[in-house]
Amino acid sequence: MDFYHSEDNNKLRHVVNWIVDIVVVIAFAWFLVYAYGTQIVIAGHSMLPLLASEDVVFMDRLVYDFGNPDRFDVVVFQREDQKMNVKRVVGLPGETVQIKNDGIYIDGERLKEPAGPGRISLAGLAEKPIKLGAQEYFLLGDNRDSSEDSRFANIGNVSRDQIQGKVWFRMLPLVKMELIRSK
Incomplete structure (x- = not known):
């Protein structure tokens, strides 16, 4: 009887292949959950109507390991009090941000925002020009009149280290399940 063609050896090879397949699937699932499965529950109405x-959203934790946030990305950041917040990136590092005449001005030019947020009745700290540092971002909620964001001293400019990831998918409620895209 040939050892390499025995029936017992084929069964063993089949079991080993099966175990390897299971380990690969578990490793892949772990990676997906780690990278894309961080759940965030939205608290408050600062990001209405989006x-x-x-609402329960998933955050991509790896996207900013390979790049930086872009203007209009919806990001999750950790506040100084350790709470997680969701806001939209408006000002990028090195830019000067000011809110006046119901609009956002970046380096002196009015920001052309896609349809949505509307007027801003309270400029807060951005009433005067704010120069962002090399690793700082200016974040606003979409519901500008009901958002605690970079306009206020308790949030202020958000450092790159505080940004945890990018919101990419709304899971709940099921009737609103969708990909979240930058404007």
């Missing part, structure tokens, strides 16, 4: 209170 995201409502109690």
Whole structure:
């Protein structure tokens, strides 16, 4: 009887292949959950109409390991009080941001925003020009009149280190399940 063609050896090879397949699937699933499966529950109405209170979104934690946030990305950041917040990137590192005449001005020019947020009745700290540092971002909620964001001293400019990831998918409520795209 040939050892390499025995029936017992074929069964063993089949079991080993099966175990290897399971380990590969588990490793791949772990990677996906780690990278894309961080759940964030939206608290408050600062991101209306895009995201409502109690919506559940997934955050991509790896996207900014390979790049930096872009203007209009919806990001998750950790506040100084350790709470997680979701806001939209408006000002990028090195830019000067000011809010006046119901609009956002970047380096003296009015920002052309896609349809949505509308007027801003309270400029807060951005009433005067704010120069962003090399690793700082200016974040605003989409519901500008009901958002605690970079316009206020308790949030202020958000450092790159505080940004945890990018919101990419709304999971709940099921009737609103969708990909979240930058404007």
